[in-house]
Amino acid sequence: MFSMRGHQKVSVQPCAALLLMMSAIWHAGGGKSECYKTLQGALNLLHDTEPQDTACAAVTSSCLNPKSISMGELYGAYNPVSNDWKDGVASKLVREAMSDDSKAMKWLVFDGPVDAVWVENLNTVSQLRSLRHS
Numbered sequence: 001m002f003s004m005r006g007h008q009k010v011s012v013q014p015c016a017a018l019l020l021m022m023s024a025i026w027h028a029g030g031g032k033s034e035c036y037k038t039l040q041g042a043l044n045l046l047h048d049t050e051p052q053d054t055a056c057a058a059v060t061s062s063c064l065n066p067k068s069i070s071m072g073e074l075y076g077a078y079n080p081v082s083n084d085w086k087d088g089v090a091s092k093l094v095r096e097a098m099s100d101d102s103k104a105m106k107w108l109v110f111d112g113p114v115d116a117v118w119v120e121n122l123n124t125v126s127q128l129r130s131l132r133h134s
Contacts, residue, residue, distance in 0.1 A: 024036065025114060028113070032111070033111055036061070036107070036109060036111075040059045040061055040107065043056070043057070043058070043059045043105070044058050044059055047059075054103075057104055057105045058103075058104040058105070059104060059106075059107060060100075060102075060105070060106055060107070061107040061108070061109055062096075062097075062106075062108055062109065063109040063111050064089055064090070064093075064108075064109070064110060064111070064112075065110075065112035066090075066110045066112050066115070067113050067115060068112065069088075069089065071117070071118065072086075073088050073089060074088045074089055074090050074118065075088045075090055075091060076088035076091040090108065090110075093108050094108060110122070
């Protein structure tokens with residue numbers, strides 16, 4: 001559990017078990033990056049102290065700034081001339097996470113300025129993935 005603004009309490013473990021995606025949106029320099037790193041450290045510490053408890057999974061993370069590269073470089077792109085798909089950074093990281101057989105939670109952290117276009121693309125991908133797995 002962690003506190004936001006001193007009055008809201010959020011339990012992350014039940015949320016993480018149900019959701020494919022969580023967001024932390026706040027102004028620049030507001031501590032979002034430190035929050036996820038602290039949460040990851042706390043969950044890993046909990047896992048280390050209770051390794052037999054299946055509710056206490058370790059966490060691995062990959063972090064990238066989605067505004068530092070183009071949409072094609074971020075998500076991947078289809079080339080209609082060659083009929084080839086080229087994975088982007090995010091799709092490569094998701095493939096690596098999915099091929100990892102460990103029971104650790106895998107976090108792909110988009111740490112950068114919020115952009116409505118890439119957020120909408122990410123929501124679409126998340127919704128399509130959840131439809132395929134339901």
